[in-house]
Amino acid sequence: QLQLRESGPGLVKPSETLSLSCTASGGSISSDNCYWDWIRQSPGKGLEWIGSIYYRGSTHYNPSLESRVTVSVDTSKNQFSLKLSSVTAADTAVYYCARRGITIFGVVNFYWFDPWGQGTLVTVSS
Amino acid sequence: DIQMTQSPSSLSPSVGDRVTITCRASQSISRHLNWYQQKPGKAPKLLIYAASTLQSGVPSRFSGSGSGTDFTLTISSLQPEDFATYYCQQSYSPPFTFGPGTKVDIK
Numbered sequence: 001q002l003q004l005r006e007s008g009p010g011l012v013k014p015s016e017t018l019s020l021s022c023t024a025s026g027g028s029i030s031s032d033n034c035y036w037d038w039i040r041q042s043p044g045k046g047l048e049w050i051g052s053i054y055y056r057g058s059t060h061y062n063p064s065l066e067s068r069v070t071v072s073v074d075t076s077k078n079q080f081s082l083k084l085s086s087v088t089a090a091d092t093a094v095y096y097c098a099r100r101g102i103t104i105f106g107v108v109n110f111y112w113f114d115p116w117g118q119g120t121l122v123t124v125s126s
Numbered sequence: 127d128i129q130m131t132q133s134p135s136s137l138s139p140s141v142g143d144r145v146t147i148t149c150r151a152s153q154s155i156s157r158h159l160n161w162y163q164q165k166p167g168k169a170p171k172l173l174i175y176a177a178s179t180l181q182s183g184v185p186s187r188f189s190g191s192g193s194g195t196d197f198t199l200t201i202s203s204l205q206p207e208d209f210a211t212y213y214c215q216q217s218y219s220p221p222f223t224f225g226p227g228t229k230v231d232i233k
Binding site for chain 1: 179
């Protein structure tokens with residue numbers, strides 16, 4: 001079954017760029033019927049959707065973060081990545097990667113997040 | 127953005143109790159509503175999608191209902207392993223947003 005695992009530095013300095021990767025195992029990133037998403041969780045803001053990518057490269061970002069976020073995909077490594085620039089303490093959070101699956105009822109697409117990676121804590125501090 | 131609210135923010139039922147959690151969207155989202163369970167130190171786990179469809183492997187004591195702006199998650203008979211925080215999430219339109227969570231604590 002599909003499993004996701006985040007990796008990357010746990011400590012980032014203010015104003016620098018946060019970089020994380022998510023590696024999929026037990027399934028392929030190059031799937032037609034899903035997207036690959038990043039979500040973060042902090043005590044102050046709860047669960048916050050960051051953005052997503054389709055394996056062919058199309059992206060969609062949360063407008064609140066769009067100016068600082070880049071999500072990319074590397075199908076050869078079965079991996080997708082997150083970059084968040086100009087970080088501040090407010091970006092301190094547990095970052096999760098997740099598959100956004102699609103179920104079609106009639107002609108309507110329903111999206112859901114499953115599975116999630118185990119999460120990785122990123123602290124922004126000097 | 128579509129705002130999601132949940133009530134109550136916490137509750138302390140006993141094992142065997144019927145538990146109901148409510149989620150409300152700031153605008154109609156049809157049935158584009160998912161429920162997740164999160165235990166401390168773990169990632170959220172999908173329980174229900176499309177408002178009422180049980181994810182594979184999830185016990186049948188969990189059920190969801192609602193459409194439009196008002197939704198409900200029900201646990202018919204609370205088990206010890208159900209003590210966790212529950213989140214609703216709208217998938218109607220991006221940015222996808224989550225409720226603040228309902229913590230189900232041991233009484």
